[in-house]
Amino acid sequence: MADLSVTFAGVHFTNPIVLASGIMGITANSLIHVAHKGKLGGVTTKSIWLTPHQGHKNPVMLGTEHYFINAVGVPDAGIEKAKEELRIYKENKSVPLIANVIASSETDYGMITEAITELEPDLIEVNISCPNIEDEFGKPLACSRVKAAEVTKICKSKTHIPVVIKMSPNVENPVEIAQACEDAGADGLCCFNTFGPGMLIDLESRMPILANKVGGVSGPGIKPLVLKMVNDIYKAVKIPIIGTGGVLTGKDALEMMMCGATLVGVGTMIYYYDIQGFVDMAIEMNDWLDEHNIKNITEIIGALNR
Amino acid sequence: MFERKVPVPIMLNRIDVPIMVKIIDVIQETDNVKTFTLDISLNAKPGQFVNIWLPGIDEKPFSVAEDNGKTLKITFFAIGEFTKKLFACNVGDKIGIRGPYGRAYSWKPNSTLALIAGGYGAAPMYFLAQKAVETNCIIYFIVGAKSKNHLLYLNTISSLPKTFLHIATDDGSMGHKGYNTEVLEKILQKHHIHQVFGCGPEMMLYSVFNLCKKYKTEGQLSMERYMKCGFGVCGQCVMDNTGERVCMEGAVMTTQQLSCIEEFGKYHRDKEGLKKPF
Structure with a gap:
């Protein structure tokens, strides 16, 4: 049995697999259920707003064997409801909690970060990169x-x-933006949000299918794009990375770590293999490490030969 | 020989990007209820649901009222903005569909079953009865509604073999005056029922659940929660406090499963995830 545990920004995770934001993160009980059944290292909440925010109409998520697209529109009941849910989560003493926050202005980002701090999540993930609310808020801040x-x-x-x-x-310049965040004091980076936005259309009705017309693209096809950019960023910064995008199997997760990720964010995988997929990933990772006589998974972080 | 070892994704036996299908028949069941026959089969089983999409308007989940391998039926009540627009569709119009989703009812062949339906729950229950009698089951089928004019599927249910139809209406305009659950209790007292199946408003299902406990009978009830994706990813339909998803660990849930679900019969959540009491 290899040791799968990692430490990210001072927080200990029993394995590197964390539930990505926006997936099954609406209630505390949902997070606890996935963490337990999927034997996860950690979980990330959905994006939390200061005040209630409505999402897009249905359809909000579509999938095929090749790709997945979503434009949920970050619906949320606001910080007051989040407090109730996060308290329940903390009381249950489950795996480390990453609270994901979102806002529509720089000042509000400060306020939601302050508000969420009271609830003492293990990490705070700041979502500045949602690609499907551009109509409402303009280009994501993460693009500058x-x-x-x-x-x-x-x-x-x-x-x-x-x-x-x-x-x-x-x-165009993910490495420069990563460096700018590091210089500004970030303790870690989550690479990445979804791609695009992209669009699916229906031939018969000549209509985009997502109610929001466009949405963020995820799923197996984005893995090579993410691996490359994670590796580029890993080489340019010292802070740890949550590698997220297109990971469906244990081997995918190991590849992400080899490119430089300390934690691996997994979300769309649920669409393909459901919660059991998390368990299978950890088994596959452990088997590979055993076969290669690697005692500690941290040995493979950034271990790509180049 | 090199063998590719790829685990088989769970999503291959359904459609998750809506396709447009023709409405090939429309039956007006009551003033506000219609049944559409769609020119598609998704190999849906009783208790499963599909998502119906009206391009540019919205998308909502509907229980399957029948899937015979060639066509698929839905029976729906024109209650909101979306269902009113759907109600206005005619034979020849095309609507979007994806699915099938959720767990189906599972019954033991050659057994005696009680099926209880409230309102338009009669449609998916009829689908179950139709399949169950093919496996030599005897069925006590209880339908309930506000009044005679709201009762659905009476003729189709009556035409099934080995099926005993019982009716309850709130105003007594047909059958037993009162709740359909009162009829169920009498049946549970009088006959040896192996399994109880229910579809209808949650407070009715909650009474059915309590009767199953009281008479120590296994039950399977079809749950309803606000849904988005339908395939287990968004987490919109999770229930407290087990965190199970109605679209994946339901929509048909066993009474054993429901006994651990605190919110059952108490509250549901809206689009933003806020609790709404029943």
Whole structure:
């Protein structure tokens, strides 16, 4: 049995697999259920707003064997409801909790970070990269080096909890933006949010199928894109990375770690293999490490030969 | 020989991007209820649901009222903005569909079953009865509604073999005056019932659940929660406090499963996840 545990920004995880934000993270009981049944290392909440925010109409998620697309529109009942849920989560003493927060302005990012700190999540993940609310809020802040750094600074000034910035893959200069966040004090990076936005259309009705017309693309097809960018960023920063995108199997997760991720965010996988897929991933990772006589999974972080 | 070892994804036997299908028949069941026959089979089983999409308008889940391998039926009540628009569709129009989703009812062949339906729950229950009699089951089928004019599927149910139809209406305009669960209790007292199946409003299902406990009978009830994806990813339909998803660990849940679910019969959640009491 290899040791699958990792430490990320000072937080101990029994294995590197964490539930990505926006998947089954609406209630505390849902997170506890997935963490337990999937034997996860950690879980991430859905994005939490200060005040209630309505999402898009249905359909909000579509999938095929090749790709997945979503435009849920980040619906949320606001911080008051989140407090109730996060308290239930903490009382149950489950795996480490990553609280994902979102806002529509730099000041609000500071306020939601401060508010969520009271609930003492293990990490705070700042979502500045949602690709499917552009109609409402414009280009994500994660697309600008300056804005990404500003938000990082503001959030850092409001909390003692490690801050992870959720990056956008839809930029020309992901490495520069990652460095700007690191310089602004980020304790870690989550690479990445979904790609695009993209669009699926229906031939018969000549209509986009998602109610929001466009949505973020995830699923197996994005894995090679994410592996490359995670590796580029790993080589350029010292802070740890949550590698997220297209991971469906244990071997995918190991590849992500070999490219430089310390934790591996997994979400869309549930669409293909359901919660059992998490358990299978950990088994596959352990088997591979045993076969290669690697005692500790941390040995493979960034171990890509180049 | 090199063998590719790829685990088989769970999503291969259904459609998750809606396809447009023709409405080939429309039956007006009551003033506000219609049955559409769609030119598609999704190999849906009794208790499963499909998502119906009206391009540019919205998408909602519906129980399957029949899937005979060639066509698929849905029976629905024009109650909201979406169902009113659906109600206005005619033969020849095309609507979007994806699925099938959720766990189906499972029954033991050659057994005696009680099926209880409230309102338009009669449609999926009829589908179950139709399949169960093919496996030599005897069925006590109890339908309930506000009044005679709201009762659905009476003729089709009556035409099934080995099926005893019981009716209850709130106003007594047909059958027993009162709740259909009162009829169920009498049947449970009088006959040896192996399994109870229910579909209808949650407070009715909650009474059925209590009767199953009282008479120590296994039950399977079809749950309803606000849904988005239908395939277990978004987490919108999770129930407290087990965190089970109605679309994956339901929609048909066993009474054993429901005995651990605190919110059953108490509250549900809206689009934003806020609790709403029944």
